[in-house]
Amino acid sequence: MPNSLIVDNLHKVTEAIHAAADSVGRKANEIRLVAVTKGQPVEKVHLAIEAGIKNIGENYVEESIPKIESVGKGSRVEWHMIGHVQSRKARKVCENFDWVQSIDSLRLAKRLDRFAGELDVQIPVLLECNVSGEESKFGLAAWNELEWNELAGEIAPILDLGNLQVKGLMTMPPFFADPNHARPYFIRLRKLSDYLASQFPNHDWHELSMGMSADFEVAIQEGATIVRIGTAILGPR
Numbered sequence: 001m002p003n004s005l006i007v008d009n010l011h012k013v014t015e016a017i018h019a020a021a022d023s024v025g026r027k028a029n030e031i032r033l034v035a036v037t038k039g040q041p042v043e044k045v046h047l048a049i050e051a052g053i054k055n056i057g058e059n060y061v062e063e064s065i066p067k068i069e070s071v072g073k074g075s076r077v078e079w080h081m082i083g084h085v086q087s088r089k090a091r092k093v094c095e096n097f098d099w100v101q102s103i104d105s106l107r108l109a110k111r112l113d114r115f116a117g118e119l120d121v122q123i124p125v126l127l128e129c130n131v132s133g134e135e136s137k138f139g140l141a142a143w144n145e146l147e148w149n150e151l152a153g154e155i156a157p158i159l160d161l162g163n164l165q166v167k168g169l170m171t172m173p174p175f176f177a178d179p180n181h182a183r184p185y186f187i188r189l190r191k192l193s194d195y196l197a198s199q200f201p202n203h204d205w206h207e208l209s210m211g212m213s214a215d216f217e218v219a220i221q222e223g224a225t226i227v228r229i230g231t232a233i234l235g236p237r
Contacts, residue, residue: 003047009233010051013216017227020220031220034080036212036230038063039237042070048234049076057101057228059083061092068096082170082209082228084138091115094123101126101170101209101226104138109158116163123163126170126209126226127155131188134174142171142192152199159203168207168225169193179215186210186222193223 018028034057037045045056045067057080058064068079078098085093085102090111093100103109103125116123130139142151159166169192173185189210197205209226211219216227231237 003050005235006044006047006233007051009235010048010053013229013232016217017220020217024221026220030225032226034082034209034226034228035233036082036228037067037234038083038230040230040234042067044234045071053077053233055080057082057230058097061085061089061096065092065096073098080228085112087111094119094121097123099124099126100164101228102128102138103158103164103166104128104140106154106157109161109164113161113163121163122165124165124167126168126207127158127166128170129189129192131171131185131192132174137172139171142188145188145191148192148195152196155196156200159200166203166205168205168209169196170209170226172212173210173215175214179218182215183218183222186219186224190223 017031021028021031032055034055035048035053036057038059055078060083071077073096080099080101081093081097082101085108087108094112094115100112100123128139129142130137131142133143140151169189171189173182176182189208193205193208207225208223209228211224211227213229213232216229219227
């Protein structure tokens with residue numbers, strides 16, 4: 001894909017972000033765009049950065065490391081781990097990523113906290129929540145609002161870990177041809193964020209990472225502060 005096409009795609013996505021924010025009285029600068037480069041070659045990552053991308057999301061540790069090494073960590077972009085993290089790969093995640101959006105268990109959180117401490121870094125993280133009940137989805141069980149009190153008890157020890165900075169929540173709703181059908185799941189994550197803010201008022205629940213290429217405009221209307229967009233910018237994998 002020529003760089004001009006990525007530039008054009010990024011311009012269209014940016015315009016759509018502004019329009020979605022305007023439609024509900026939000027400011028577009030409240031929303032962080034994370035370009036998802038899963039399955040894309042290193043060359044496209046460089047083209048995306050040249051086009052102006054500042055945040056890159058990856059799903060797999062092994063695939064991401066050559067890209068991070070090629071670009072250079074701590075340079076022009078922040079790297080977000082957005083995929084499921086196996087505990088045995090926690091050290092490599094801490095060594096290579098600036099953010100982890102997919103904390104889905106206390107066990108994983110403890111592993112990341114341990115390695116972050118050894119590396120003397122503080123890592124911003126999001127708690128991944130399964131708000132749909134789909135068995136194929138990772139995430140803390142959050143689909144039943146009647147069980148949120150129990151969920152808060154599971155989250156509490158994660159908040160006490162000294163090397164992880166919990167910044168909010170992340171989710172991935174079911175895929176729908178009509179993005180409006182995803183709206184209830186975005187609403188549920190926002191309600192969960194409000195609930196956790198009431199239970200843990202001394203912690204930061206500002207970030208809501210929700211919305212991808214097919215539904216990011218609806219997600220923004222429901223409060224997303226981070227959208228994770230791949231194909232709409234970089235084209236098919």
